[in-house]
Amino acid sequence: MADLDVTDLHGALTHRALNSMNFLNEVAQHYPDAISLAAGRPAEQFYAIEDLHAYLDTFCRYLCDELGYDEAEVRRTLFQYGRTKGIVHRLVARNLLADEGVTVDPDALVITVGCQEAMVLALRALRADDRDVLLAVAPAYVGITGAARLLDLPVLSVAGGNDGVDLDDLAAVVKAARADGLRPRACYVMPDFANPSGLSLDLETRERLLQVAAEQDLLLLEDNPYGLFPAGGAERLPTLKALDTERRVIYLGSFAKTALPGARVGYVVADQVVGHPDGTTSLLADELSKIKSMVTVNTSAVAQAMIGGKLLQNDCSLVTANRRERATYAANLRALTDGLAARFPAGEITWNVPSGGFFLVVTVPFPVDDTLLARSAQEYGVLWTPMSHFYDGDEPIHALRLSCSSVTPEEIEPALDRLTALIRDQL
């Protein structure tokens, strides 16, 4: 038999990042009756199948009415191979203007198969040889760490600290890497309600981060899946891209949380100018598009039509489209933090109170690992995520992540009761 040994396959397959997702999914499947404070998926109670039909119709009408396509062109657009950089680029540019106040040339956009492909394209482009490294603010989303491993791009951790990013550490990590002959290409950061920390950068930190990046000649990879979900009256802050005056930010966009994950549509804004040996220039988006042509050819037109239709039905504003979802997440987040406060008045454990998003972090006086999660699922009936999945290295991590996005309000109290029982049994 022509069978294989995993040691003869790509090294990423045995790396923790690629196995975390599987492990976490398997625990959830294994204990379907456990209440999940683990899943970072969006609320699904507002979805309706008939919306998919309506999105498709709305997008087809846009192709006819606004772009002037005849019937054959509409069919071709939906059924055939299409533009590598995508077909909803103008609508995404309108969305960025409406919701983020950012003016983007639609040609600087690549529509991708979810934000994950956007990361893959950007990291692949930036890895020229084995001196290149990526920086990522810790704790880091496992999708960026995993994508980097897959592309043989080492990741150096930058401390997150209490402000979401420790800028002194950023400068120190860059300096040390260069002293080792490495070439730090970019720093990955999620400035708004980060996964997993829940932290946001304040305005001053955003401005200083851009300044440090300029001083260190680093690109910033800004990932913003949760920015539309402030809670408790928090104001939305400008994205790094909105503050970026020198094309230093590659902006990674997702529609998974703001529209629907099942479309698998995301995007990257890559307006950097790329010089070529013959003296010509191109947009980084065009270089990413070449890579995309060899990864997925183009993003499914049918899937793009879903996002295009949803955008069109909401004047291209997803702030408007997510009014009910925003209220749901804010109420759930409040119920979680209030519920923790009611259950641990003596300060035996601590937690942060994020100003929005899907996640908060609970810090406990004992190590939290996958074994404890499995026990929590089996014996206590509650799921959460060990923070150890978001750190490099093997030191024990005394924290866990709770998610407020896909739990129902009725489930929160029993979920917290179960979590409390688990924690008290460890104290």
Add this chain to the structure above:
Amino acid sequence: MADLDVTDLHGALTHRALNSMNFLNEVAQHYPDAISLAAGRPAEQFYAIEDLHAYLDTFCRYLCDELGYDEAEVRRTLFQYGRTKGIVHRLVARNLLADEGVTVDPDALVITVGCQEAMVLALRALRADDRDVLLAVAPAYVGITGAARLLDLPVLSVAGGNDGVDLDDLAAVVKAARADGLRPRACYVMPDFANPSGLSLDLETRERLLQVAAEQDLLLLEDNPYGLFPAGGAERLPTLKALDTERRVIYLGSFAKTALPGARVGYVVADQVVGHPDGTTSLLADELSKIKSMVTVNTSAVAQAMIGGKLLQNDCSLVTANRRERATYAANLRALTDGLAARFPAGEITWNVPSGGFFLVVTVPFPVDDTLLARSAQEYGVLWTPMSHFYDGDEPIHALRLSCSSVTPEEIEPALDRLTALIRDQL
């Protein structure tokens, strides 16, 4: 400004494979009035927007009636994040049984974002270090060459010869590579109506190829986008996977030509057993799934629903579903070869007469390059593909590829008149 130089980006960006597609697309866009014998896209006259709505409804009914999902589960399946290996795996397994006579464990399938992602997953898994190389039968589809470059996996050419693959050369290339300290992992081959050669392997060559692969301990990557399109009464031959008794074939499947490219849904059959250091085993499909989780997370559920619906509407047979398309391609292929015979009775040029598929190759007594294509588009009004795009190296290639798939019958005669004028002017 934080701008970039292409020499600081991944080397694949300047490789021919990644620029071929762009160049060919640009020529087509630049000369929209030229008749295209270049495009390998499927015929589009049978597409109808209402089919997309019907596919979605059919798939939702299948989820309810056959899988027993309630309404909330159907919504969750379409809207949410889903199974990494896909949700139409059972239907694809039925399709493989119906159309190819192959029995596949649905768990050995990964549903991918088109066949291109299937290639990326397989090549990524098989590249453990820089000794690893891929073999590809020349002339080779640019998608495999490009994907390999993107993954830092060198490609060694195996001669195609007149039988579609030169088995002596295959053994010689493997031997020479091993002598150089390289590790040939797999050989990529398109046994049916290959792109770009139009050649098919006969049954004996298929059996001998499997035997040579076993002797050389090589995997085979079988790509089969065109197998359903025999012409002129040709019989369909068993795929390599159908003949494979030792899990030596990784089968790459596409729905772009047999259903619709706009869904971007393909798959890989990876039933190889992978051993792990702890003594456990997994399917190669599960390892590919881990890689997929870091490339695209999962294939769009909405896009999968389109393919699932189309399969369900045709008892999972795409042979049945493509009756009209098959007749169209066969008639066009015949019109091209008959038209060439009528125009060049004296044998000034030669061409092959494929037994099916989308492509044939015309051999001429002068070099054929991109400059000639640009002149053909501008001065003669006809597009085709220089065969040089499918070879490594810089030797001039005296051949061009014609495609019969997306031209209308009425366009074929004027297209051949224009091509004849170009060729006669070069003789």
